[in-house]
Amino acid sequence: MRLILASASPRRLALLGQIGVAPDAVAPADCDETPRKGELPSVYAARVAADKAAIVAARHPGALILSGDTVVAAGRRILPKAETEEEARACLTLLSGRRHRVLSAITLIDAAGKARHRLSTNIVTFKPLERSEIDRYMASDEWRGKAGGYAIQGRAAGLIRAIQGSHSAIMGLPLYETRTLLKAAGYAID
Numbered sequence: 170m171r172l173i174l175a176s177a178s179p180r181r182l183a184l185l186g187q188i189g190v191a192p193d194a195v196a197p198a199d200c201d202e203t204p205r206k207g208e209l210p211s212v213y214a215a216r217v218a219a220d221k222a223a224i225v226a227a228r229h230p231g232a233l234i235l236s237g238d239t240v241v242a243a244g245r246r247i248l249p250k251a252e253t254e255e256e257a258r259a260c261l262t263l264l265s266g267r268r269h270r271v272l273s274a275i276t277l278i279d280a281a282g283k284a285r286h287r288l289s290t291n292i293v294t295f296k297p298l299e300r301s302e303i304d305r306y307m308a309s310d311e312w313r314g315k316a317g318g319y320a321i322q323g324r325a326a327g328l329i330r331a332i333q334g335s336h337s338a339i340m341g342l343p344l345y346e347t348r349t350l351l352k353a354a355g356y357a358i359d
């Protein structure tokens with residue numbers, strides 16, 4: 170069965186590899202990632218993952234299509250993918266010393282066109298961040314393009330006191346749910 174990863178993220182590809190899955194192709198989906206007015210973070214993540222999969226499925230009928238979307242949420246607020254240092258600083262200042270959620274949605278469309286969805290909800294707790302810690306993190310550039318202005322797979326791990334949930338989901342692809350959906354769709358996985 171042909172598996173297509175509907176993602177431009179090298180991290181999602183690497184995470185899939187961690188459970189022994191090598192997609193036959195990678196096909197990024199360009200979809201509108203603007204949150205709707207009042208849209209809850211979990212609803213948003215699920216919608217964007219579903220959109221990414223549907224866009225790629227339309228171009229590859231008969232293949233399995235896997236997509237994901239990861240959102241950092243503070244209460245009902247969806248934090249941006251930080252593009253500027255100012256945005257990243259604002260995110261870390263907000264996340265400092267408190268718990269926030271990381272929602273990771275996946276969609277798998279099977280060969281018959283049936284879509285299956287899963288949502289992984291995780292909690293991340295940052296230590297109270299000192300100004301100098303934020304300054305040093307900014308200098309690392311690891312925040313660039315990352316939801317919530319940090320990446321747990323890098324230096325930020327030293328500033329994170331605890332996580333509840335799935336480390337792979339926080340990085341961008343919940344591997345437990347991914348394996349479950351692949352099996353349900355009849356994909357050969359151990």
Ligand SMILES: Cc1cn([C@H]2C[C@H](O)[C@@H](COP(=O)(O)OP(=O)(O)OP(=O)(O)O)O2)c(=O)[nH]c1=O
Nearest residue numbers: 176177178238239314315316319320321339340
């Ligand atoms: C919280 C967190 C986010 N992130 C990043 C991953 C993504 O850049 C971003 C979530 O954005 P996504 O829209 O989920 O993914 P993407 O834009 O990288 O790829 P594609 O849409 O093609 O699949 O947040 C981490 O790398 N580590 C983390 O710990």
